[in-house]
Amino acid sequence: xxxxxxxxxxxxxxxxxxxxxxxxxxxxxxxxxxxxxxxxxxxxxxxxxxxxxxxxxxxxxxxxxxxxxxxxxxxxxxxxxxxxxxxxxxxxxxxxxxxxxxxxxxxxxxxxxxxxxxxxxxxxxxxxxxxxxxxxxxxxxxxxxxxxxxxxxxxxxxxxxxxxxxxxxxxxxxxxxxxxxxxxxxxxxxxxxxxxxxxxxxxxxxxxxxxxxxxxxxxxxxxxxxxxxxxxxxxxxxxxxxxxxxxxxxxxxxxxxxxxxxxxxxxxxxxxxxxxxxxxxxxxxxxxxxxxxxxxxxxxxxxxxxxxxxxxxxxxxxxxxxxxxxxxxxxxxxxxxxxxxxxxxxxxxxxxxxxxxxxxxxxxxxxxxxxxxxxxxxxxxx
Amino acid sequence: xxxxxxxxxxxxxxxxxxxxxxxxxxxxxxxxxxxxxxxxxxxxxxxxxxxxxxxxxxxxxxxxxxxxxxxxxxxxxxxxxxxxxxxxxxxxxxxxxxxxxxxxxxxxxxxxxxxxxxxxxxxxxxxxxxxxxxxxxxxxxxxxxxxxxxxxxxxxxxxxxxxxxxxxxxxxxxxxxxxxxxxxxxxxxxxxxxxxxxxxxxxxxxxxxxxxxxxxxxxxxxxxxxxxxxxxxxxxxxxxxxxxxxxxxxxxxxxxxxxxxxxxxxxxxxxxxxxxxxxxxxxxxxxxx
Amino acid sequence: xxxxxxxxxxxxxxxxxxxxxxxxxxxxxxxxxxxxxxxxxxxxxxxxxxxxxxxxxxxxxxxxxxxxxxxxxxxxxxxxxxxxxxxxxxxxxxxxxxxxxxxxxxxxxxxxxxxxxxxxxxxxxxxxxxxxxxxxxxxxxxxxxxxxxxxxxxxxxxxxxxxxxxxxxxxxxxxxxxxxxxxxxxxxxxxxxxxxxxxxxxxxxxxxxxxxxxxxxxxxxxxxxxxxxxxxxxxxxxxxxxxxxxxxxxxxxxxxxxxxxxxxxxxx
Numbered sequence: 001x002x003x004x005x006x007x008x009x010x011x012x013x014x015x016x017x018x019x020x021x022x023x024x025x026x027x028x029x030x031x032x033x034x035x036x037x038x039x040x041x042x043x044x045x046x047x048x049x050x051x052x053x054x055x056x057x058x059x060x061x062x063x064x065x066x067x068x069x070x071x072x073x074x075x076x077x078x079x080x081x082x083x084x085x086x087x088x089x090x091x092x093x094x095x096x097x098x099x100x101x102x103x104x105x106x107x108x109x110x111x112x113x114x115x116x117x118x119x120x121x122x123x124x125x126x127x128x129x130x131x132x133x134x135x136x137x138x139x140x141x142x143x144x145x146x147x148x149x150x151x152x153x154x155x156x157x158x159x160x161x162x163x164x165x166x167x168x169x170x171x172x173x174x175x176x177x178x179x180x181x182x183x184x185x186x187x188x189x190x191x192x193x194x195x196x197x198x199x200x201x202x203x204x205x206x207x208x209x210x211x212x213x214x215x216x217x218x219x220x221x222x223x224x225x226x227x228x229x230x231x232x233x234x235x236x237x238x239x240x241x242x243x244x245x246x247x248x249x250x251x252x253x254x255x256x257x258x259x260x261x262x263x264x265x266x267x268x269x270x271x272x273x274x275x276x277x278x279x280x281x282x283x284x285x286x287x288x289x290x291x292x293x294x295x296x297x298x299x300x301x302x303x304x305x306x307x308x309x310x311x312x313x314x315x316x317x318x319x320x321x322x323x324x325x326x327x328x329x330x331x332x333x334x335x336x337x338x339x340x341x342x343x344x345x346x347x348x349x350x351x352x353x354x355x356x357x358x359x360x361x362x363x364x365x366x367x368x369x370x371x372x373x374x375x376x377x378x379x380x381x382x
Numbered sequence: 383x384x385x386x387x388x389x390x391x392x393x394x395x396x397x398x399x400x401x402x403x404x405x406x407x408x409x410x411x412x413x414x415x416x417x418x419x420x421x422x423x424x425x426x427x428x429x430x431x432x433x434x435x436x437x438x439x440x441x442x443x444x445x446x447x448x449x450x451x452x453x454x455x456x457x458x459x460x461x462x463x464x465x466x467x468x469x470x471x472x473x474x475x476x477x478x479x480x481x482x483x484x485x486x487x488x489x490x491x492x493x494x495x496x497x498x499x500x501x502x503x504x505x506x507x508x509x510x511x512x513x514x515x516x517x518x519x520x521x522x523x524x525x526x527x528x529x530x531x532x533x534x535x536x537x538x539x540x541x542x543x544x545x546x547x548x549x550x551x552x553x554x555x556x557x558x559x560x561x562x563x564x565x566x567x568x569x570x571x572x573x574x575x576x577x578x579x580x581x582x583x584x585x586x587x588x589x590x591x592x593x594x595x596x597x598x599x600x601x602x603x604x605x606x607x608x609x610x611x612x613x614x615x616x617x618x619x620x621x622x623x624x625x626x627x628x629x630x631x632x633x634x635x636x637x638x639x640x641x642x643x644x645x646x647x648x649x650x651x652x653x654x655x656x657x658x659x660x661x662x663x664x665x666x667x668x669x670x671x
Numbered sequence: 672x673x674x675x676x677x678x679x680x681x682x683x684x685x686x687x688x689x690x691x692x693x694x695x696x697x698x699x700x701x702x703x704x705x706x707x708x709x710x711x712x713x714x715x716x717x718x719x720x721x722x723x724x725x726x727x728x729x730x731x732x733x734x735x736x737x738x739x740x741x742x743x744x745x746x747x748x749x750x751x752x753x754x755x756x757x758x759x760x761x762x763x764x765x766x767x768x769x770x771x772x773x774x775x776x777x778x779x780x781x782x783x784x785x786x787x788x789x790x791x792x793x794x795x796x797x798x799x800x801x802x803x804x805x806x807x808x809x810x811x812x813x814x815x816x817x818x819x820x821x822x823x824x825x826x827x828x829x830x831x832x833x834x835x836x837x838x839x840x841x842x843x844x845x846x847x848x849x850x851x852x853x854x855x856x857x858x859x860x861x862x863x864x865x866x867x868x869x870x871x872x873x874x875x876x877x878x879x880x881x882x883x884x885x886x887x888x889x890x891x892x893x894x895x896x897x898x899x900x901x902x903x904x905x906x907x908x909x910x911x912x913x914x915x916x917x918x919x920x921x922x923x924x925x926x927x928x929x930x931x932x933x934x935x936x937x938x939x
Contacts, residue, residue, distance in 0.1 A: 098833075158835075400747075404811070408805070409773060412782075491685060495688045498692060498913075499908050499909070501871045506695070515707065519709075520708045605779075628781075
């Protein structure tokens, strides 16, 4: 695991988890979570279902008891602090809009114990509704709202209390694709506007990459990697993380030597290459041996008769196009690279994605092609 | 969140406690008392707390008990057969023909008679079937018959008829629920694979509806065995069933140990029959939808 | 129209279900003292006689007291059981709920006899109160069934949302859960009320000398002279049941509509 830098930008820690453990009977749901989420950060917990991300979020919210370990919010120990007394508010996966109340009553639900006058509270509700783009919706019945509107009400209801942390449990999973993409952008804007720490739980890697400042990838109750989106995508800490986030090609490789700058490997199809040290990951549990990986868009196909590599660092291999999958804006090609079966006689086609440019022809299956790549776009799991 | 933690379990127990304690006190303890009584000796107007199997010996040796038990079982079997057979097409109609927004109304219509005074409904059958009842007087005034038909009332047939009427909704609802659960595309798959409508019903619908049918059978059979009112009213007291016999031993004869043994024996017989019935049909219950 | 034969059968079946009940008003307004055709002319005498009948009024008062008390008690207990069943998991839950629901399939003769034996053994005097004890027991499963539906159609996160917004467990229950299951509570009480009002066997054995409507009716069925009055009484009871159930159904549907769930229709 990449250790989170303690305080690179001077922001104070908002949520600190130290060795948080949680059992359900014999099931070990959280296996010692160490995590610091900074103030004003958009943080995501990403992982497949059952990885413990929701349990962790609910532990922070106070809906699950802290098994062992410590959870601090803004420096305060949360053990024995019930959910209603924590400085967190939550947007539920189902939104949990109270169906017997109006939109305004829903948004103002948490103001019941607020000492302000009714007029001031009503103004606060109006402001909150305006913030989420639901101005004038206050008198509507909650059960008549659309999915996107419910989500906005849930946001307004949580944000009106000005929590230190807003927890979002898969808030976009119930929306259709278009709406989801729109809400992603709106959530980012909203977070910048209010400056509150957002903690998002999601199983959708794209969503996490789009929205987060930092992402914790979780498998089986443990954090597998904690990094910013770019680092996570470009330099996954393990094959498993690489596989979960986006698409990655994996090829068996032989390690030939190691220097301070990098590790020299022999990978079928690529030949002898030095992978830069920052792209080398030692976390490769359970894998057969050293593996070289690269993203489909990290290499380029050019016609055999075409121009050569454009940059000095680029290298060229040859191959044959095995399969073409056309997606409109992009095309996926399965390419059998020359010499790829050199190790064990198994020819593993690699997947390459290319943006479709107008005027450029999509090559046919069986076409010979040149594969242009650079050592910096390869990662090594050893 | 499959496994509860200890604190939640304790809270659950605390919450279930009031109704549970009530059920234990009002049902559990009385049933155990009956069970205990059935092993006690009967003194005159008292119960002698001395263990004996005499009551059970008396019950099993008693030809009247055997006659009444067999009558109760056969009446219950006939009633069950009649109700379930009559109810199935109605449940099928409700589930497959009635449009979804009208279903609640149909169910309401079917359940209403069930919620009106059981006693009066049973009595009305006596009025309908009686010597000077609706059928006889109606037929006579129409000139169809001169003499009232005496075979209508005070026999097993009229008891079966009355009970089949009284328990109708009990049979319809479980079958309806089972039919509702059937994925409609399964039936289309059946047709698609070349079966006729009738064969699709036989090979797909009916097996999938069987859990509902089995539930209907038990839900009708068990209470009918214990019915007290209908034999008393329709049978004119001349055709007692097991409930009447238990009541008579317990109160009229004031032999509580024997009455308890009767009750326990009857419950055991019903429980064994129900278990046997379920065991014989267990292949239908394995269906998971 | 599809299923024409089935529809005809279903209508016939409804006629069979309703035939006896339809006789009630016919003979309640028939001038003849014998329940037989041909009809002897129209009269409202039987209703007048019924109104003037002191024993019947006593039975009615008892029945109302019993039905109201059992409905309230059974619904309160039912709320607990349904809440435990929908929201918590604990060891022995199946057995506990099984025992609570058992009166639904237990022949009433067994329930009443065993309860009677215990009551007599510990020397409790039979009265309206003992009937309430018995009726609460047999009404409880109905209340549990209705309240379980009401609770299980609730999203668990509604309660958590209320807590998250600053309410305690208790105030979250009061502000969110209770208003949402209120239609279920009303519908459960009405159903229990109806069940208790019609219940005969337990009332017959546990009431001692106190009459209830069904036991009064039972005692009068032996006298042909009283039958027309019983028919009038039956007419009113049927109407009352239909009205009560109509209201119960209305509240049940409102509850379903409010929580935004899909209506699956019907009682039980």
